[in-house]
Ligand code: NAD
């Protein structure tokens with residue numbers, strides 16, 4: 093059965109649809125949200141091999157003329173250098189502002205396709221068809237699009253909402269374990285900040301197989317939380333920042349190791365546990381929360397221990413683009429299921445490193 097969530101953003105509103113096998117009907121679904129002549133699928137080589145043909149066939153069946161742009165997989169594709177190739181292909185295909193782009197892939201494809209959509213001819217419509225767990229629960233919802241610069245991740249971008257998000261959980265069966273585990277860090281994050289029941293449900297689940305049995309429900313709950321945060325704070329100035337739980341230390345760890353040692357999810361996992369330990373020590377979090385977090389992370393194959401001196405991370409924390417001047421809004425938990433923003437500065441981390 094199809095699960096649906098409406099993202100209410102006035103004239104930018106759209107629906108998130110979640111259903112096993114949905115990919116086969118994607119032509120019909122896209123036509124309902126945006127009837128037009130031409131559709132361009134933007135994807136990467138791995139996803140192309142598995143899913144482009146299904147999507148292309150479904151689109152042709154619903155009278156779209158289709159082009160497919162296939163990019164190299166990986167974070168390095170999400171760069172300014174990739175853009176001219178995409179723009180030129182769109183020009184060659186004579187795509188107009190009434191046509192549509194389709195982001196078929198993980199967060200890398202979603203972010204760059206969304207950025208192209210926001211900028212090509214001053215904006216063309218696009219939809220997300222996310223194929224990683226991370227993209228299904230997080231990056232496809234909320235309209236953050238962009239590319240990386242050499243100086244840092246996501247430094248060029250905008251808020252540009254899609255016309256729809258179409259999630260087929262079945263595509264996760266082909267996702268390598270490494271990326272599934274990575275996405276689980278974000279799923280656990282949602283439980284931590286907003287949904288104790290989700291956390292408890294995940295806590296009891298053993299292994300990917302058991303998680304997949306409830307995956308539609310898990311994705312639905314995560315997207316519901318993100319939807320609520322985005323509706324209340326589209327431009328990320330307040331409550332949406334709760335999604336950064338674990339990210340302050342996480343980003344610092346990623347940068348410290350030049351993005352080579354840990355995946356994003358792993359770094360966030362370490363960040364969630366360690367910030368909770370600090371806030372528990374300071375009496376801001378219910379005792380025992382960090383221990384519970386440690387157990388769920390370890391069970392799901394994620395790291396939690398920090399192997400860098402916090403003093404060395406503070407320099408990277410200070411440079412985080414999310415800082416507001418010298419102020420730093422850290423996301424803490426009162427307890428599992430209840431995140432809050434705590435205004436502080438980098439000294440928040442210093443005491444613990446003494
Ligand atoms: P990714 O897009 O690189 O995908 C991970 C890997 O999985 C790739 O090799 C890809 O080819 C492969 N893959 C994807 N779907 C597959 C499938 N179904 N079967 C087999 N292989 C598949 O990585 P990601 O983790 O999805 O996304 C990371 C990106 O998301 C980062 O750039 C991050 O900045 C961004 N992000 C954006 C937001 C946002 O709000 N816009 C939020 C979180 C993360």
Ligand code: GLY
Pocket residue numbers: 230231233234236328332335336
């Ligand atoms: N992933 C963070 C956000 O969308 O705000």
